[in-house]
Amino acid sequence: MDVCEHVEHTRWSPNFCDVIPAGGGKPAGIAATLERWGLAPEECVAFGDGGNDVPMFDCVGVSVAMGNAADDVKAAATMAAPDVDDDGLLVACRELGLA
DSSP: OTTOTTEEEEEEETTEEEEEETTOSHHHHHHHHHHHHTOOGGGOEEEEOSGGGHHHHTTSSEEEEOTTSOHHHHHHSSEEOOOGGGTHHHHHHHHTTOO
Protein backbone atom coordinates (compact mmCIF):
# COMPACT_ATOMS: atom_id res chain seq x y z
CA MET A 1 0.00 0.00 0.00
CA ASP A 2 2.95 2.34 0.53
CA VAL A 3 3.60 2.56 -3.21
CA CYS A 4 -0.05 3.06 -4.16
CA GLU A 5 -0.60 6.71 -3.31
CA HIS A 6 -4.06 7.07 -4.86
CA VAL A 7 -5.78 4.18 -3.12
CA GLU A 8 -6.74 3.12 0.38
CA HIS A 9 -7.89 -0.16 1.82
CA THR A 10 -10.56 -1.29 4.21
CA ARG A 11 -10.63 -4.70 5.82
CA TRP A 12 -13.88 -6.64 5.91
CA SER A 13 -12.63 -9.93 7.31
CA PRO A 14 -9.35 -11.16 8.79
CA ASN A 15 -8.29 -12.52 5.38
CA PHE A 16 -9.68 -9.98 2.91
CA CYS A 17 -9.78 -6.27 2.23
CA ASP A 18 -11.11 -3.89 -0.40
CA VAL A 19 -8.72 -1.61 -2.27
CA ILE A 20 -10.58 1.54 -3.32
CA PRO A 21 -9.76 4.98 -4.71
CA ALA A 22 -8.57 7.36 -2.00
CA GLY A 23 -11.58 9.26 -0.68
CA GLY A 24 -13.92 6.72 -2.23
CA GLY A 25 -15.79 3.87 -0.70
CA LYS A 26 -19.21 3.40 0.77
CA PRO A 27 -19.42 6.76 2.59
CA ALA A 28 -18.68 8.59 -0.67
CA GLY A 29 -21.32 6.55 -2.48
CA ILE A 30 -23.89 7.25 0.20
CA ALA A 31 -23.09 10.98 0.17
CA ALA A 32 -23.52 11.11 -3.61
CA THR A 33 -26.82 9.22 -3.40
CA LEU A 34 -28.17 11.47 -0.66
CA GLU A 35 -27.25 14.55 -2.67
CA ARG A 36 -28.71 13.16 -5.89
CA TRP A 37 -32.07 12.32 -4.31
CA GLY A 38 -32.18 15.21 -1.83
CA LEU A 39 -32.33 12.92 1.19
CA ALA A 40 -31.18 13.54 4.73
CA PRO A 41 -29.06 10.86 6.42
CA GLU A 42 -31.84 10.37 8.96
CA GLU A 43 -34.08 9.14 6.14
CA CYS A 44 -31.75 6.30 5.23
CA VAL A 45 -30.92 2.79 6.42
CA ALA A 46 -27.70 0.89 5.75
CA PHE A 47 -27.26 -2.86 6.08
CA GLY A 48 -23.88 -4.50 6.53
CA ASP A 49 -21.99 -7.49 7.83
CA GLY A 50 -18.30 -6.68 7.40
CA GLY A 51 -15.74 -4.30 8.80
CA ASN A 52 -15.82 -2.37 5.54
CA ASP A 53 -19.46 -1.51 6.29
CA VAL A 54 -18.77 0.27 9.60
CA PRO A 55 -17.79 3.63 8.00
CA MET A 56 -21.11 3.80 6.16
CA PHE A 57 -23.00 3.27 9.42
CA ASP A 58 -22.03 6.82 10.42
CA CYS A 59 -23.57 8.19 7.20
CA VAL A 60 -27.18 7.13 7.81
CA GLY A 61 -29.87 7.43 10.43
CA VAL A 62 -30.24 3.71 11.08
CA SER A 63 -27.59 1.06 10.60
CA VAL A 64 -28.33 -2.65 10.70
CA ALA A 65 -25.71 -5.32 11.30
CA MET A 66 -26.64 -8.70 9.92
CA GLY A 67 -26.57 -11.78 12.13
CA ASN A 68 -23.39 -13.13 10.60
CA ALA A 69 -21.50 -9.88 11.33
CA ALA A 70 -18.56 -9.81 13.72
CA ASP A 71 -19.16 -8.40 17.19
CA ASP A 72 -17.37 -5.12 16.41
CA VAL A 73 -19.66 -4.55 13.42
CA LYS A 74 -22.72 -5.27 15.55
CA ALA A 75 -21.45 -2.85 18.20
CA ALA A 76 -21.13 -0.08 15.59
CA ALA A 77 -24.68 -0.55 14.28
CA THR A 78 -27.93 0.92 15.55
CA MET A 79 -29.54 -2.51 15.57
CA ALA A 80 -28.81 -6.14 14.71
CA ALA A 81 -30.91 -8.43 12.54
CA PRO A 82 -30.87 -12.17 11.99
CA ASP A 83 -28.53 -13.66 9.41
CA VAL A 84 -29.33 -12.97 5.76
CA ASP A 85 -30.02 -16.69 5.32
CA ASP A 86 -32.69 -16.36 8.02
CA ASP A 87 -34.51 -13.51 6.24
CA GLY A 88 -32.61 -10.90 8.26
CA LEU A 89 -33.25 -8.11 5.77
CA LEU A 90 -36.98 -8.73 5.81
CA VAL A 91 -37.06 -9.04 9.61
CA ALA A 92 -35.21 -5.72 10.00
CA CYS A 93 -37.41 -3.96 7.44
CA ARG A 94 -40.52 -5.15 9.24
CA GLU A 95 -39.13 -4.03 12.60
CA LEU A 96 -38.41 -0.60 11.11
CA GLY A 97 -41.90 -0.38 9.60
CA LEU A 98 -40.62 -0.56 6.03
CA ALA A 99 -42.31 -3.81 5.01
